[in-house]
Amino acid sequence: MKTIWILGDQLSLTNSALAGGDRQRDVVLMIESRARGAFMRYHQQKLVLIYSAMRHFAEDLKRAGWTVDYTRLEEGLKFEEAVQRHFARFAPNEIHLAQPNSYLESETVTKIGRKLAVTVRLIPTAQFICDREDFREEASSKVRLVMEQHYRRVRKKTGYLMRGSEPEGDQWNFDADNRLTLIDWKKERLVAPPPLPRVTPDAITREVMEMVKREYSDHPGRGEDLWVPVTREEALRWLADFVEHRLPRFGDFEDLMLADEPILFHSTLSPMLNLGLLTPQECVEAAIAAYRQNRAPLNAVEGFVRQIIGWREYINGTYWLRGPHYRDLNGLRATRPLPAWFYTGETPMNCLSQVLRQTIALGWNHHIQRLMVIGNFVLLAGIRPQEALGWYLEMYIDAFDWVMVANVIGLVCHADEGRVATKPYAASGAYIRRMSNYCEGCRFDPNQKTGPNACPFNYLYWNFYDTHAQRFSQNQRTSMPVQAWRKRSPLEKETIRADAARFLSEYVPTSKPVLLTSPS
Numbered sequence: 001m002k003t004i005w006i007l008g009d010q011l012s013l014t015n016s017a018l019a020g021g022d023r024q025r026d027v028v029l030m031i032e033s034r035a036r037g038a039f040m041r042y043h044q045q046k047l048v049l050i051y052s053a054m055r056h057f058a059e060d061l062k063r064a065g066w067t068v069d070y071t072r073l074e075e076g077l078k079f080e081e082a083v084q085r086h087f088a089r090f091a092p093n094e095i096h097l098a099q100p101n102s103y104l105e106s107e108t109v110t111k112i113g114r115k116l117a118v119t120v121r122l123i124p125t126a127q128f129i130c131d132r133e134d135f136r137e138e139a140s141s142k143v144r145l146v147m148e149q150h151y152r153r154v155r156k157k158t159g160y161l162m163r164g165s166e167p168e169g170d171q172w173n174f175d176a177d178n179r180l181t182l183i184d185w186k187k188e189r190l191v192a193p194p195p196l197p198r199v200t201p202d203a204i205t206r207e208v209m210e211m212v213k214r215e216y217s218d219h220p221g222r223g224e225d226l227w228v229p230v231t232r233e234e235a236l237r238w239l240a241d242f243v244e245h246r247l248p249r250f251g252d253f254e255d256l257m258l259a260d261e262p263i264l265f266h267s268t269l270s271p272m273l274n275l276g277l278l279t280p281q282e283c284v285e286a287a288i289a290a291y292r293q294n295r296a297p298l299n300a301v302e303g304f305v306r307q308i309i310g311w312r313e314y315i316n317g318t319y320w321l322r323g324p325h326y327r328d329l330n331g332l333r334a335t336r337p338l339p340a341w342f343y344t345g346e347t348p349m350n351c352l353s354q355v356l357r358q359t360i361a362l363g364w365n366h367h368i369q370r371l372m373v374i375g376n377f378v379l380l381a382g383i384r385p386q387e388a389l390g391w392y393l394e395m396y397i398d399a400f401d402w403v404m405v406a407n408v409i410g411l412v413c414h415a416d417e418g419r420v421a422t423k424p425y426a427a428s429g430a431y432i433r434r435m436s437n438y439c440e441g442c443r444f445d446p447n448q449k450t451g452p453n454a455c456p457f458n459y460l461y462w463n464f465y466d467t468h469a470q471r472f473s474q475n476q477r478t479s480m481p482v483q484a485w486r487k488r489s490p491l492e493k494e495t496i497r498a499d500a501a502r503f504l505s506e507y508v509p510t511s512k513p514v515l516l517t518s519p520s
């Protein structure tokens with residue numbers, strides 16, 4: 001017999017190792033490791049989500065006729081100890097495993113295999129549409145593979161939203177239609193869509209909530225407030241709910257941010273997708289079916305499809321293409337530590353306060369909040385990319401290494417010499433004022449450029465282009481703000497520099513706060 005080892009983010013009935021197994025003969029191995037859960041100070045809801053989803057998945061497998069050897073966290077075993085016990089019980093010939101989704105997990109299973117002198121066979125994962133090697137080949141044929149090229153290739157390959165060889169609606173991208181602002185929202189007098197379907201914790205989830213509270217009491221968030229599904233059945237219900245209630249306006253308002261309306265028209269399916277409870281194909285196909293049946297417009301469906309088969313696949317491909325040291329890059333030499341208030345939301349900047357408090361409450365923000373509020377601040381304040389990466393990995397319930405490394409190092413911090421994004425995602429307060437209602441409740445004024453009441457994003461933005469003027473003046477896409485900066489009077493420049501220095505020394509001090517990892 002062989003062992004089929006299923007990791008905590010591989011909970012799919014289409015798991016490729018499971019697909020090659022024999023339920024009469026083989027045994028499934030699943031391990032909850034306390035040390036892995038304590039590797040970082042993960043948000044408690046993230047731990048509840050993963051452990052509860054694992055326990056439910058194990059029950060699904062047993063009902064489907066599989067023998068499951070399951071190590072619970074309370075047993076206190078490390079991965080290696082649990083695997084040793086499994087070998088003593090079942091004496092398998094080999095371990096089969098779908099390719100782990102991170103370098104850390106890949107190394108762990110390989111090391112254990114070596115130590116126990118057992119063959120560990122890694123089967124190409126089915127959790128992504130694109131194979132890692134295909135992506136590598138595609139990237140090697142280009143000087144620089146950008147997301148849009150990759151996305152079009154996947155559209156052609158899969159036939160999603162295609163009419164023969166042409167894109168549906170004769171356009172690859174409807175981004176220009178998908179930028180409605182706060183003014184548009186107010187004009188339409190819209191109200192947010194119906195609330196998300198309610199998830200009531202069952203006995204398994206309640207037990208996990210107690211366990212997480214006990215074992216990880218010093219981690220941020222409240223595990224008992226978990227709000228997303230932990231089973232495939234519920235995940236499918238959420239997918240259907242999204243398609244019916246939120247997909248039709250998703251495109252129009254995908255960049256909008258409102259205080260007290262965290263979800264708006266977003267799908268919130270990423271936690272389930274990244275655990276394997278949903279497949280990317282079924283999400284995309286459900287959205288396309290809604291378009292074909294005139295239940296959702298093309299700009300919304302294309303925007304959603306691009307997030308999944310464009311960004312999701314591109315970010316995963318980049319993670320494996322760039323290698324394990326990509327996470328260490330710091331091209332802009334940003335050295336400030338992450339301020340401790342990222343874990344409390346206590347800041348006078350209302351946009352950041354609103355978004356961070358939501359992160360602490362839900363373990364989730366939508367992509368614009370992550371990129372253009374939190375990420376924008378990280379970039380402009382010069383926070384060390386690796387500290388920012390640690391925070392994103394800890395705080396988001398859908399965050400795994402493969403998704404966060406390229407997003408934070410590449411998109412947020414522009415620390416990779418522009419490999420993932422051709423220009424930094426830097427914005428002044430004007431962007432946040434246009435795309436949110438946060439400024440309405442802020443003690444700062446987005447229209448003031450300097451002085452104690454000016455929006456800090458305004459002077460931090462120019463301070464950023466001042467600091468990196470040399471680098472960005474040579475890039476066609478970023479030379480304009482540098483030129484604009486250079487045209488300013490010496491007095492204006494000095495005022496902006498002084499405001500930025502004063503703000504940073506007060507709110508992003510260089511002394512190290514109490515933070516990030518607690519080693520296993």
Ligand code: SF4
Pocket residue numbers: 349350351352428429430432433438439440442443444445446455456457
């Ligand atoms: Fe954020 Fe500036 Fe608006 Fe305040 S004024 S909410 S700091 S963008």
